[in-house]
Amino acid sequence: MIVILQSNVTEEQIDHVLQRIEALGLQHHLSRGTFRTIVGIIGDEEKLQSEPLHAIPGVAQVIPVLPPYKLASREAHPEPSIVDVSGVKIGNGHLGMIAGPCSVEDRDRMFRIAESVCESGANLFRGGAYKPRTSPYAFQGLGEAGLKLLREVGDKFNLPVVTEVTDPRLVELVSEHADMLQVGARNMQNFALLTEVGKSQRPVLLKRGMSATINDLLMCAEYILSQGNMNVVLCERGVKGFDSLTRNLFDVAAVPLIHNLSHLPVIVDPSHATGRPDLIPSCALAGLAAGADGVHIEVHDCPEEAKSDGPQALLPDQYRQLADQMKELAKLFGKTVSPLPEKMA
Amino acid sequence: MIVILQSNVTEEQIDHVLQRIEALGLQHHLSRGTFRTIVGIIGDEEKLQSEPLHAIPGVAQVIPVLPPYKLASREAHPEPSIVDVSGVKIGNGHLGMIAGPCSVEDRDRMFRIAESVCESGANLFRGGAYKPRTSPYAFQGLGEAGLKLLREVGDKFNLPVVTEVTDPRLVELVSEHADMLQVGARNMQNFALLTEVGKSQRPVLLKRGMSATINDLLMCAEYILSQGNMNVVLCERGVKGFDSLTRNLFDVAAVPLIHNLSHLPVIVDPSHATGRPDLIPSCALAGLAAGADGVHIEVHDCPEEAKSDGPQALLPDQYRQLADQMKELAKLFGKTVSPLPEKMA
Amino acid sequence: MIVILQSNVTEEQIDHVLQRIEALGLQHHLSRGTFRTIVGIIGDEEKLQSEPLHAIPGVAQVIPVLPPYKLASREAHPEPSIVDVSGVKIGNGHLGMIAGPCSVEDRDRMFRIAESVCESGANLFRGGAYKPRTSPYAFQGLGEAGLKLLREVGDKFNLPVVTEVTDPRLVELVSEHADMLQVGARNMQNFALLTEVGKSQRPVLLKRGMSATINDLLMCAEYILSQGNMNVVLCERGVKGFDSLTRNLFDVAAVPLIHNLSHLPVIVDPSHATGRPDLIPSCALAGLAAGADGVHIEVHDCPEEAKSDGPQALLPDQYRQLADQMKELAKLFGKTVSPLPEKMA
Amino acid sequence: MIVILQSNVTEEQIDHVLQRIEALGLQHHLSRGTFRTIVGIIGDEEKLQSEPLHAIPGVAQVIPVLPPYKLASREAHPEPSIVDVSGVKIGNGHLGMIAGPCSVEDRDRMFRIAESVCESGANLFRGGAYKPRTSPYAFQGLGEAGLKLLREVGDKFNLPVVTEVTDPRLVELVSEHADMLQVGARNMQNFALLTEVGKSQRPVLLKRGMSATINDLLMCAEYILSQGNMNVVLCERGVKGFDSLTRNLFDVAAVPLIHNLSHLPVIVDPSHATGRPDLIPSCALAGLAAGADGVHIEVHDCPEEAKSDGPQALLPDQYRQLADQMKELAKLFGKTVSPLPEKMA
Known part of the structure; x- marks a missing residue:
């Protein structure tokens, strides 16, 4: 100091x-x-x-001359961490390909989308059962029924599932059904929630808040790590920008910056970062080229019927095409898409 | 549409x-x-x-041609609302003068600071018992003991107290001790928490998130109102800016803008907005001149010993001087500082 | 260092x-x-x-431990500077009340608006003859004819005039006609222009760029000062923000911050900062309460016919009412509106 | 409308x-x-x-329902444009690889750096003779002597050169010596300068301002195009952000967004966007993966002796390694690095 x-x-x-x-x-x-x-x-x-x-x-x-985080720092842990999500590895050369609809919706649709993204090469399925919506009048998610449906989908395809938890009181319930817990951007500094997921045994996908510096993000990871849960994957999903043509401002430089400062894996979410299907593929590839350990994409087979965030979803065919490009790019960088587990852990 | x-x-x-x-x-x-x-x-x-x-x-x-909030809108409720905090009125000409230390600390200090700000004209005492700190290693607040101490202080001076609640599980407990519940900037979009404070009977001080638009803020107020709690006071406390000379960027135009769009009272918090004691008085006066229904100031008698946010606190004497200026300015604008209740409601 | x-x-x-x-x-x-x-x-x-x-x-x-500007710094010049614009003083207790249309337009209108703002108490008349427009297809100003008209108006009412100069080649011409040269926000870091106005003898109104830190602004002032022109007035006119409800984000804290760091006078421009007539009066008063040495307001008698920025102009009557409030507020703070010169310098 | x-x-x-x-x-x-x-x-x-x-x-x-720019719009010109810089093509599958020091410095150093980047595959050499510096006391460039030196270097290696023009009075002089004119970020909305370069016959590299929306940027291109100069290459070089760990915030999504809206080529400048050599390679690759038509990199053989921006320059060896990766990536996307002209046009 x-x-x-x-x-x-x-x-x-x-x-x-x-x-x-x-x-x-x-x-x-x-x-x-x-x-x-x-x-x-x-x-x-x-x-x-x-x-x-x-x-x-x-x-x-x-x-200060030292960073305020310790467990998350590269100095404390020089080797890049690998986070294992029920058999799927993320980090240090292993790519997490997360795909699925914004919200968990009806059963048939879930199975249909999961089958498709699975074939395209996704190795983690996403879907929200508890949705943090800006309007109290908007669809708030299926709740526990959604969690069960998500679990069913995961079991059917042997595909680990990740879903958001928005309330410390729900961490236990969500942990029973999901392979990975997501802490959303709006809750990045919900310290009660961070503490609770830190006590759980599930890996955590921690999304960067819309006005969070990298230091802020790593301090939130530190909250989780300091509770004993070392399985944290960070996610860049766009910060608040001044140009209304895109939903947020995709900060791709956060990827190499986090890699310099921390051993934790970091993935990108171009769906939320841009909010525009026409920009998602380019930004997904940009994220990978910048060194991201995975890509999170929202996929829906009929966006105009989606219960939330429809306008930013890719169609299954668009995802297939993008996934092929991502796999090519991964090969160029000597990375592999972690295969689905034989049988889930 | x-x-x-x-x-x-x-x-x-x-x-x-x-x-x-x-x-x-x-x-x-x-x-x-x-x-x-x-x-x-x-x-x-x-x-x-x-x-x-x-x-x-x-x-x-x-x-869209209509705002997405209804209960919070000026169209739904053309007259400005007055929120009553255990006898102290805020809104429509009544100023809330909130002052106190960042954290509830030791007993003697609390009584000393409360006595001083009370004499200066404050009509609401603040102090955090549960502190949302960016570092898991920093002081996290005294918890329930802090709540009790705050209550004691309030009872002694007949001065309503406001304190932050950070966890939906704590809303009931905090409501027992505090006259007003604060939802902090980092939790502005913690919808589980908003829903819970919406179910409580206590007035709520809702602080604007660091990257929240006015629309976002009003939608969060709508969450609380839609649960039946109509006693919401909004607070502008600075948004994320690009100039590191100040902690945040004080958006004083938010005050008249919110007044145009909503009937809810809005106060300013120059302590968090600027993070610099040398700028706080000027910004407090600016907020009042812009039409704010109150001013929130952190006061500490020995900032270098404060458990949190010491560097941004005013000394009791500085607060007294500022309070005098605020009262002069209020008079010019035909506003009054709501007096302390004879006996608290 | x-x-x-x-x-x-x-x-x-x-x-x-x-x-x-x-x-x-x-x-x-x-x-x-x-x-x-x-x-x-x-x-x-x-x-x-x-x-x-x-x-x-x-x-x-x-x-670095020292600021990179010297001539502009408070350390170099502890007393607040007073800038004299052809007899009208700005700074250290003297308020500059600048008003007028965005663009110089037809003769009758100019005289009409000038007469009105003069009666309301304005002591500097503004109007653009060279307009920096975002579209090459929009009205670009009357050029030299506009300068001459502006001069005529100034002479008629004994009212100094300020107008923007956008090109180093025009500094000499504009200096012949105007009492004060404005450097606009988009040209704040046009160093060729700064150097040229630094060589002129006219006082300069330097507007803060939309993404300029206070340090950036003071360095641009330093460019002018270092050429020997010590008559610089700074202007806060809003920075780029993320909320599209206002044109820019009015950074009122810049006023006391600049006063702490520099001896130069600083005024506010709520017209450009907010872009909304319904917010301008509140923000003008906020600026004064924060310690501004003047207020810059766009006034037009028929905004729907204005050649530029009509939607953000106040009507003459609205300006009169605001000017009265500003004068009241100035009195409270012990400041005076510098009177018009008997005869212009 | x-x-x-x-x-x-x-x-x-x-x-x-x-x-x-x-x-x-x-x-x-x-x-x-x-x-x-x-x-x-x-x-x-x-x-x-x-x-x-x-x-x-x-x-x-x-x-408005239509964009305010016409000549720059994709609707007006559905095919992507190719800009020819003295024989080197940029756009529609042709990559511009721009490299060189921030400022033109001494003769030996210029030849040494040019030889090295040329061998690595650069096809455009950059160097500033007129430097827009934030401090009036900092090195302002060699001026005309720098232009001549740059020309010599270009002629020697048959390598077109690009340099910044900061003053409308200098456009003619700079056009005599340089193959391409750069308009810097701080001058993006210097409309007098845009008009002047629009009248020149030289291709223009137009850098995005630090708080410019994509619409703002395209309107500035429109200024140039509307004067008859259709050879405009846009450059994303980072916008103002809130995290001081990087110099600016690299907006990689601007690349596909501009490609959707306009036919003009767009390149990226990770040197200015990040200001950190450790992040430049990852961001350069990200830009290419997002579809950029070229990459602009500052290279210096002894950054600690650089007259400006040394800390953000890559060493010649670092550039060679990055250039190899960029060429690999270009191949994957079916793009080619435009070869040097046999003899310059």
Whole structure:
């Protein structure tokens, strides 16, 4: 931690800053410049995280030199992690290909879509049973019935399933039915939920919030990891932008940036990032080329009948075509699409 | 709702669009322009909210003409609402002056700060017992002990108290102790939490999320209102900006904009909006001049010892000075600071 | 300047960094922490501005401790500046009330609007003769004829005039006719233009770019000041936001922030910041309450006939009412509206 | 154009709106809904671009149905354009590989870098002679001497050169020496400059402004096209973001979005978009995978000695490795790197 003092700091204030540092059992290193005096703090920066050094009179700025996350950091775990979702691997060369409708809807449709994406090469099936909708008057999901239907689909095709959990009270129930728990963008900083999924044994798909920095995202992963659940996959799904032509702004540079800072796998979700089927394939390929460990795509066989997010779904045929391109690209980069498990774990 | 068709739309596609509209029991009005054909939909737009018209082949754009919120809208309720917090009124000329430390901390400090802000003219005391911290390693609040302490403070000074609730499982407990429930910015779209506070009888302080449009914010208020709790106060507390000199970007225009669209009171929180004590007073006054129904300020008697957000707190004396200016300004605009209740409701 | 080295920096790399600093005639101060080594650079930071220290192998981060602007800084000039526009003062308690149509249009209209805003208390008349329009097919302004008309209006009412200059080749011509030169938001970083207006003797109204940080804005002011023209007034006119309900996002906190960092006067332009007449008055008052040294408002007597930006203009009567409120508010803050000159300088 | 009227619009106001439309020689189509009345305007929307319909009393919203650009639009020119830069083709399957230092610096260094990127497969050499620097005290470029040096390098390697022009007065001079004119992000809406480069015969590389929507960018291209210069290549180089870990936010989805809306080629500049050499290769590949018609990369043989932007330059060896990957990826997508001309046009 580096403390930059104000230009008009007094000797008394300097002494007070140094005493505060000593009181925490840390050492300091004073450097008087021509225009500013700075204090380097030597020792474990963590002790300082809850200390409002910035509020001490005479302090102009406090600059941390270490990232505030530990378990999620690349320094703590230099090798890329592989997350195993009931036999399907994601990370370090293994691609997760997640596909399925936005919401779990009627039984026939679910089986039809699952069969199709499975044939195209998807290795994880998605569908929301609890939907966080911006309108209280919109379809809120099938709830537990949806979870059971999702499980049935997964068992039938030997295809692990991922679904969103929106409420800490539901983590146990959702964990019984799903292979992977999704924490959505709007709940990225729902710390009660993060703590609860951190206590579960299920792998977690943590989506980046719409105004979350990479640091914010990794701190939320840290919440989960610090509860003992090390199976976290991060997901870039677009941040808030100023151009209304797309739903969000797809931050593809987040992929290599996260890979530099953390060992956790990171996938991309061009469906939510763009909200436009005409842009999804290009952005999916861009994500893979940037090094993503997987791609999350919404697929629906009749978007105009979808209960939610229909306008951003690909048709099964469009997904097949994209999946073929993704597999070609993966090959070029020496990556493999993790096969379906023989029998689910 | 207006549906703009693609330039190359076929007659078959037009027929299909019209049939979909009719099937919903609505009328349509076709208008063939030189370059584009558009369809006006006549009838209750609400029926269309869950319908993905945009996904119908041949449709280029769907433009709603009515806001998606009803209970929160000015059209539904032309008079400005007044929210009563245990005897203190907010809205329609009554100012809520909320002040207190970021976190509930030790007993003596709480009484000391409360006494001071009370003398300065605050009519609502704030303090967090459950803190949504970006780091899992940071102070997370005193929990139930904090709630009890807050209640004690409130009773002693006859000063209603507001505190954040972060988990749907805690709404009942927090409602027992606090006069007003705060939903924080990070939880603005935590729909499970909104639903739960909507079922409570306590007034709610709903803070705007960091990347929430005004429409998003009003839809979240609608979640609470639609559960039967009509006592919602909105709070502008800064949105995500690109200039790191301030913590957030204070969107003061949100105040008159919300007043135009909704009958709900709206207050400002310059403490979180700027994160800088040197900017807080100016922004508080700006908020009032823009028509805010109250101001939320963090106050701490020793910021360098604060358990959270110390660097953005005003000192009690700074608050007193600001409160005097706010009262002067209120007078100019013909507003009054709602007095403390004789005895709390 | 503080240089933070990478965690795996070698001794050779450290030596190289130190040699580079010495070669610039500066001293260094090495501090080896538990996790990171940092180097404080002692001496004139300016020498380092063109030096890419960040590109030296082993360097993780370079943190400046001084602002990169000098002439614009509060440290260089602790007293607030007053800019004199042909007898009308702006800054340090003197309010500039700028009003007028977006574009210079026909003669009668100009005289009519000027007379009205003059009566309401405006002390600077605005109107664009060269319009930076987003469409090449839109009205581009009357050019020189517009300048002359503007001058006539100014002379008639003894009212200084401000108009935009968009091209370095036009600075001389515009300076002949106008009392103050406006550099628009889209040209804030048009350095050729800044240099040219810096060489002129006319005061400059420099508008903040839509994605400019305060640092960026002050660096652009520095361009003008460094050419010898010290008469610069800054203008906050909204930054790019994500909510399409308003044209831009009015950053009112920029006013006190600039006042802290710089001695230059700063005014607000709620017309461009919001783009909505229904929000302009509230935001104008908010700007003043935040400490602005003036307010810039577009006024038109028949907005539906305006050649540009009609939808965001106030009517003369609306301006009169707002001006009265602004004068009341100014009085409360101990500020005065600088009177029109007896005879223009 | 669709005009949505206010809910409380009067019959008189409706009549007035219709009269205004008729007066422009256009037809209208009135549709009275349950809650709102809308007016469809039939005829040439262009006539309406300068008309402030929005300012007419009773009008709530005006929604254009056609894009405001014509020459740049895909509708006007369905086939993708190919821009020829002195023999090197960009667009429709031909990749432009632009590389070189940020600034033109000393002679030996220029030849050394050019030789290296040429061997790696670059087909356009870049280097700034006029530098738009945020600080007036920073290196501003070698000016005309830099242009001449750049020309020499181009002639020696038979490699077309691109350089930035920052001032309308310099367009003629720069056109004499360079094969392609760059308009930088900060000057994207410098309409005087756009008009001047539109009159030149040189192809133009138009970089997207930091807060420009795609519509804004295409309107700026329209400025150039409308002057008769049809050789415009667009460049995505990152927009303003909220995460300070990267210099800008790389908007890779802009590539397919522009391809959908316009026939103009679009390239990506991951150097400016990220500002970090560790992210540049991944983002360059992402851009290509998204369909970019070229990649712009800053290369320097000793970044710590670079006169500008050193920290974001790749080393020649890093560029060679990236160029090899880009060529592989291009092959997969059926694209070719346009070879150097036998002899320059």
